[in-house]
Structures are given as C-alpha cells and as structure tokens.
Amino acid sequence: MIATQHVTMQLAAGGQRVTILDDVTIDIPEKQTVAIIGPSGSGKSTLLGLIAGLDRPTSGTIWLNGVEITALTEQAMARLRLANVGYIFQSFHLIPTLTALENVSIPLELAGDSLASKRAEELLHAVGLGHRMSHYPVQLSGGEQQRVAVARAFACRPPILLADEPTGNLDSSTGQQVIELIMALHRDAGTSLVLVTHDQHLAASMERVITLRDGRVASDRLASLHQRMPDLEP
Numbered sequence: 001m002i003a004t005q006h007v008t009m010q011l012a013a014g015g016q017r018v019t020i021l022d023d024v025t026i027d028i029p030e031k032q033t034v035a036i037i038g039p040s041g042s043g044k045s046t047l048l049g050l051i052a053g054l055d056r057p058t059s060g061t062i063w064l065n066g067v068e069i070t071a072l073t074e075q076a077m078a079r080l081r082l083a084n085v086g087y088i089f090q091s092f093h094l095i096p097t098l099t100a101l102e103n104v105s106i107p108l109e110l111a112g113d114s115l116a117s118k119r120a121e122e123l124l125h126a127v128g129l130g131h132r133m134s135h136y137p138v139q140l141s142g143g144e145q146q147r148v149a150v151a152r153a154f155a156c157r158p159p160i161l162l163a164d165e166p167t168g169n170l171d172s173s174t175g176q177q178v179i180e181l182i183m184a185l186h187r188d189a190g191t192s193l194v195l196v197t198h199d200q201h202l203a204a205s206m207e208r209v210i211t212l213r214d215g216r217v218a219s220d221r222l223a224s225l226h227q228r229m230p231d232l233e234p
C-alpha cells in the first residue's frame, strides 16, 4: 500500500547540504496502523510529507497503492493524492474564509462529487459537528477545528490516512476524543493509518511503531495485542 525504497532527502541550509532522511526503506500493508516516533528533528514530518507526495525525495522511490509517485508529474500527483490520501495537520490547516461545511466539501467538489455538500453534511454529523456547519474556523474551538479537518481528510474515503501530530495542539482529553474519532473512521473505512506522534501512549496503541533517529530507521516493531490492549485476558 505504502512503500519507500532507499529514500534520501537532502536540503540546503546555511550554505550546507543537510541530510534529513538517509536510506529509508519501509513497507506498510493495507489497513495497518503505524506510529512514526523519534526525537525532534529526526525527520518524521519530512517522511510523512514525502509519502503524501507534498515534496519529492533527493533520491529513492515511493509507491502508493501500486503507483510510483516519485515518477509522476505534479498534476498527476495531485490527482492521485486526492483519490488516495487524507492528511491531518497538527495545526488543522482549515481555510479561514470558508465555513466548516465548505471546508469539508472542497475535496469532494474537486473529485467531481455531484453530492459534495450533502456528503459533507453527513460527515460533519458523523464527527459530532452537525450544529457547527456554518461556523468559520475562527468560531470553532481547537478540538472542533481538528474534527472538521478529520472529516475533510476522510471525505473522499481515501485508502491512506496520514496524520502529523494530530493531537499536538489539543489538551489531552480533547486529543483523546480526536484520536478515538480517527480510529473509528479508520475502522469503518479500512484505511491504512500512519501517524507521527511524540505521545508514547498513542504510539503504543498502533499495530506497528517505526522509530527514526537522525533520518534513519532506528527500529521497526510490530506491537503485540497485549501491548496495545493491556486489559485483555491472556
């Protein structure tokens, strides 16, 4: 479903070339839940952005749903992203001049859905915001804005959901509600879920935990069911 092969990312900073990702090879099957963890600056967000096709690696290849995205034009990449990838940002990234309903409708309209507005309404009801549809982002709390962003990310029923510290700007109980919402939608829609987080507890609830250090994969572990659900009887 998601594969990176020998992905390296270098950027110029202060007149020097800095290696941000170094030979990253990972393979994520359909429907798997994955946490990417690691120290600040280890390359987590950069890797997620490359998987989403928001940027291109210096070398190496990336495959989404059987397509080598590193070989696509910008236009083809945008089309593929719309159909395959939902992305949730730490700071919500809603369009401030559009209402909640319009923010969720946009990807559906871009995908040519003739019932975009109706489907966006259903999604906002599903995330508990049926009473906030005509509110602008500034009129919504952080948790509400993130729920709109979650509805938007799931709008086109993408097979891949990427989230970059989705609870980073929320208090712990609001963050927990947003995670429960993401997990419920993930289960319903059968998406793969790749989540960057600093939260060890959240990481431990994913099926697999990939740790980056200095731009390299330092460890890649499948969690046992007991680690993920400690209350389960042996």
Ligand SMILES: Nc1ncnc2c1ncn2[C@@H]1O[C@H](COP(=O)(O)OP(=O)(O)OP(=O)(O)O)[C@@H](O)[C@H]1O
Binding pocket: 011, 012, 013, 018, 020, 038, 039, 040, 041, 042, 043, 044, 045, 046, 047
């Ligand atoms: N446009 C850029 N130009 C130069 N260096 C960059 C650029 N973007 C990111 N970096 C550097 O790349 C490294 C990795 O950044 P990245 O945001 O991927 O790390 P991260 O693991 O997500 O960090 P955090 O947990 O703090 O969000 C950092 O050292 C950062 O300073």
